[in-house]
Amino acid sequence: MLTGSIRGRWHLVTRIGQGGFGEIYIAHDRQTEQPVAIKFEKKSCQKEALKFEIEVLSQLQSSIFFPNFICSGCSKDFNYLVMDLHGPNLSSVRRHHRKRCFSITTTAKIGIEMILSIKEIHKIGFIHRDIKPSNFVLHRETTIKKLISKKKTKNDNLPTICLLDFGLARRYLDEERNLLQSRGKVGFRGTTRYASLNSHLGIDLSRRDDIWSLLYLLVEFLKGELPWSQIKDRQLIFELKKKFNSVSLVKGLSIQFAKFYEYVQTLKFEDSIDYDYLISLLQKAVKEGKYERDSSMDWDKS
């Protein structure tokens, strides 16, 4: 556990996250009197993914779906990234929710924002490669106010979620925006529960795989679990993902999710994504559902 302050400005308060290569802290900014989030990475860590993460995040600053970059630097033992502090991640929000799953209205609303955030990262030439609920956090009132004051969004277009963690991101376009060829066989990348079959098979990942992970995430939000939620063994999870097809995985959900599955299944390595089509499926799923008078988010309901 780290203590003290960074550059005499950010006083570390508490640790809120821990990953394979680093830790996330809440800190108090003595200059602005606002809380911030600081991501630390040990300098001894071979890959030094944080430098790359900072490069990607810097390119996403005009979008409302990514954290505001404040500064980066290094101390004797760590590289660090200071950014705006957001709310809880969606894995924790779901697990703490009374029903442990979300309504179709809430799932579709955040699902549409997730598609838009993935579209933004694809637009700048990267794939995320680790789309999962804990990499999406809720906006806080203060980050929303900042977006409005920086004229990034209007009051009637306020985002709910923000996409984090570009440590596993990878370029799929070169500097001239040409598609990079598949590298053939590669190692597993991502998080086992949400990884696409391609990732299990060691096939180089592309835009389609971010969408596969999103589909698994949406099914988990609606059902409260995936057929492989209780399983740790990667091979067994792979077998279950193969077994559960467009009919069985989305059984009991709107037909639009079967269409979502069938669309993703048609995507080849080099294909671009029809984001508008996927958004339209989520919109249809809401319209088809029982009329819900209360359109507020599930976690805001009493």
Ligand code: ADP
């Ligand atoms: P790692 O790459 O080590 O997994 P992440 O960037 O995914 O680190 O962050 C881990 C967790 O820390 C996230 O799931 C989220 O709960 C929390 N977190 C990270 N950045 C922020 C932030 N800017 N605001 C609020 N919480 C954050």
